[in-house]
Amino acid sequence: MINRRHALGLLAAASTLPSRSFANVSYQRSEFREDLARRFFDLGTVGTFVGYKVEDYLIIASDKNRSGEGKLPASTFKIPNSLIALETGVVQDPDKDVFKWDGVTRSIAAWNKDHTLRSAIAVSAFPVYQEIARRIGEERMKTYVDMLDYGNRDIGGGIDQFWVSGNLRIDPIQQVDFVDRLRRGVLPVSKRSQELVRDILPVTKVGDAVIRAKTGLTDKAHGSLGWLVGWVEKGDAVTVFAMNMDCKTQAQIDARMSVTQQCLTDIVAI
Numbered sequence: 001m002i003n004r005r006h007a008l009g010l011l012a013a014a015s016t017l018p019s020r021s022f023a024n025v026s027y028q029r030s031e032f033r034e035d036l037a038r039r040f041f042d043l044g045t046v047g048t049f050v051g052y053k054v055e056d057y058l059i060i061a062s063d064k065n066r067s068g069e070g071k072l073p074a075s076t077f078k079i080p081n082s083l084i085a086l087e088t089g090v091v092q093d094p095d096k097d098v099f100k101w102d103g104v105t106r107s108i109a110a111w112n113k114d115h116t117l118r119s120a121i122a123v124s125a126f127p128v129y130q131e132i133a134r135r136i137g138e139e140r141m142k143t144y145v146d147m148l149d150y151g152n153r154d155i156g157g158g159i160d161q162f163w164v165s166g167n168l169r170i171d172p173i174q175q176v177d178f179v180d181r182l183r184r185g186v187l188p189v190s191k192r193s194q195e196l197v198r199d200i201l202p203v204t205k206v207g208d209a210v211i212r213a214k215t216g217l218t219d220k221a222h223g224s225l226g227w228l229v230g231w232v233e234k235g236d237a238v239t240v241f242a243m244n245m246d247c248k249t250q251a252q253i254d255a256r257m258s259v260t261q262q263c264l265t266d267i268v269a270i
Contacts (some may be wrong), residue, residue: 029058036062039112039262045252047226047245049263050172052180054238060267061172070152070169071244074216075124076227077163079182079197081132082117084144086193090135094118094200099128118200124215128159147188150178165222175229175242183231183240199232206261207232209270215256217247225246228256232269239269 040047040062048066052059061067085091091209092118101114110123120128133141138159145153151174170178181187185194201212213230226247231240243260247253264270 001229029056031058031060032064033060033062033266036060036263036266039259039266041233042172043252043255043259044250045246047243047259049174049243049260050176050241051264051269052176052240052265053269054180054240055236062263066172068171068173070171070174070224071225072165073151073163073168073170073175074225074227075126075214075220076175076214077168078121078124078129078231079146079179079201079214079229080145080150081129081163082121082197082200083148083182083189083193084136084141085117085132086196087144087189088136088140090132091117094127094196099131102127102181121200121214122202126164133160144189148178164218172242172244176240179229179231179242180240183238204257206270211261213269217253226253226256232264234270237269239264239267240258241269
């Protein structure tokens with residue numbers, strides 16, 4: 001077993017994706033699967049999918065370019081934001097600490113109420129996580145984003161919005177690496193915080209498979225980019241994944257989970 005900082009090369013004919021650090025594996029096999037890209041074409045959009053089949057040390061990508069392009073993480077940043085909240089004590093208990101609704105009526109009805117960390121991540125309550133980020137503060141946020149080696153580590157653009165409209169960028173390969181470290185409990189934060197965040201991640205069941213994943217969506221001004229990142233467990237088999245795609249219509253926004261499930265089915269992960 002070697003150190004986690006293992007160069008990642010996804011091969012596509014004679015071309016390769018940019019090298020990226022990856023999970024703690026002895027060696028890797030990689031594949032470029034053009035049929036996965038057609039899933040996005042069928043939706044009338046473009047996107048990318050990266051899957052890491054843990055037991056097989058197999059990395060599968062739908063393309064050689066977008067898989068390595070950094071994008072705003074949007075609400076997928078709620079995963080590290082939750083970790084940092086727990087580590088700093090901004091949240092002590094994800095089920096008992098309550099963030100009071102500020103009384104501002106927003107277009108998403110589920111946001112217009114009090115929330116715990118668990119209920120906030122379930123409905124992706126942006127105002128709650130803005131308040132969490134403000135309580136963490138810029139100095140501590142920067143320290144932890146650096147420590148977690150999250151994306152380009154740049155939190156410029158406002159402490160309560162850098163992940164939706166600021167400077168933070170992360171690519172799908174980095175997403176898979178980060179989520180896999182969380183799944184294995186090897187991030188440089190407490191085991192308790194990692195266990196709690198794994199527990200509060202939204203769950204979707206597909207047959208005998210369990211998907212733990214977080215969505216993300218930027219606004220129109222920032223490209224209407226949709227994300228889904230997480231991992232699927234089917235028996236003893238685990239596949240970590242990251243998907244992003246351009247979402248110009250409500251139907252495409254709604255299809256984030258279904259297109260990811262199609263890709264997971266294509267690579268025999270569910």
